[in-house]
Amino acid sequence: MPLASLSALSPKQLGRRVLTSGGVYPLVRARALRGDPVTVLMYHTLGADNETFDAWTVVRRSDFVAQISLLRRDYDIVSLDEATAHVRDAAPPGRPKAVITFDDGHTGLHRYLFPMLEELQLPVTIYVATGHIASGRPYWFDRVMNALQVSRPAKLHLADHGLPGFTIEAGSGEERWQALRGLLEALKRLEPGRREAAADAVVAQLASCRRTDFEPLEPLTKEQLLALAQSRWVTLGAHTDCHSLLDQIPPDVAQASMERSAHLLREWTGRAVHHFAYPNGNHNRELMARAQAAGFATALTTEKGLWRRTDSQFAVARIPVGRYDDLTRFKFNLLAGQWRH
Ligand SMILES: [Zn+2]
Structure with missing residues (x-):
């Protein structure tokens, strides 16, 4: 980039450009990945490239494909079960591991993600809040x-x-x-x-x-969920039944909602559910204990960072990815572990 255009950037943008440029990036990245952490990315749903629905949670299909392709240059994308074993067993380090997760269970996952999974050979985890699937009414x-x-x-x-x-x-x-x-x-x-x-x-x-020229956010139907669940690339995770912010409701009610989502997912799809994500990331010590008591192997938050061996598996950090993240910002965000520890 010529100097004239660099001067047009804000200090934050400039810092990001420098960090993600050839010389500095590998050094910062090597530091972020010290100790062989797992990088867990958090998405919500995908939309068509020409979709005009404008929200952070709806990532354009082609942006997602570009992000996965960039990620694969440096990372092995693995299932959440593989990542859990990797963290637990302190496996010998190889290429860094990344996990792709989606929260909530929107129709965009069936429409845009599902048709790509086989071609991309892409393991993903989908955290499903069962209440809106059962009612058909968005949260x-x-x-x-x-x-x-x-x-x-x-x-x-x-x-x-x-x-x-x-x-x-x-x-x-x-x-x-x-x-x-x-x-x-x-x-x-x-x-x-x-x-x-x-x-x-x-x-x-x-x-x-209200505009009418867009595809609204809607919950997956049970049939769409079943189709996703039958893919060998999909791990289903629980995300509560109520999708309430769990630190605002009694812990017994929170645990019952965690268990209900796992139970319903198993009943609907025949697949056992071992993983959980806190709605909106809201969690505390009590809720971490409740997730463990509910029988989950992991519970993921929305805290920004990498998953390190020293972390509790009931408060796993992630890196959020949204509609407005270009590839430079995406790459920059992969370094998030830097500043957490
Ligand atoms: Zn959610």
Whole structure:
């Protein structure tokens, strides 16, 4: 890159460019991978390349393929069971290991990921929140995400729900997503009963300006889930039945929801379920003990980092990947373990 264009970059962008350029990157990467950690990537769902649904959780199909191909230059992509054995048995280090995970269980996984698995020979783990599969109704977060795809700016009045007003801009892109996060985080802070009502209010208030030219976030049907479960490339993981933020509900209820999702997945697909991911990553010591008591071998969080031998297998860190991550940022994020320990 010529110097003139480098000067147009922000300090953060410049740092990222330098870190991911030829000379420095291998050194930083070697340091990140010291001790042979496993790199676990966290996705949510995939969308068509021309899909206009604009949310961090929907990664374009072609971006995903490019990320997998970049990853494979340096990493072996393995199943979560293989990675668990690798961490547990302190196997002799070879090429670094990576695991691909998807949270929630959206239809995009059946439409875009499933047809590619065999060709890419790609092991993946899909964490399924069973409640929205059983009901066919998206969880509050996805209902709100669908509602936020608007054709013109709109104002939300949420004082009745103890929230400030929000202006929802039309358009797309990372800046808009960052602006919307204020609303999403405010909703997450509400107590669960109030949150459902507030989410319904958002959906109702935005109904008149909602776009119709996009594929909304919807849960997998049971048939789609069964097709995925029958693939030799897919590991199913539990993600609770309720998809509540588990540190906001009684631990007994949280554990029952963990167990119910594993039980239903086994009942629907005939496959045993050994792995778990905390909804939104929310966990604490008590919940880690509950995940162990529920019989899982691992429990994954959304904390950013690499999975090291010294970590509890009930608080495994991951590296999030979203719609707005270009390949430079993707590569930069793979170094996340650097700053965690
Ligand atoms: Zn989730």
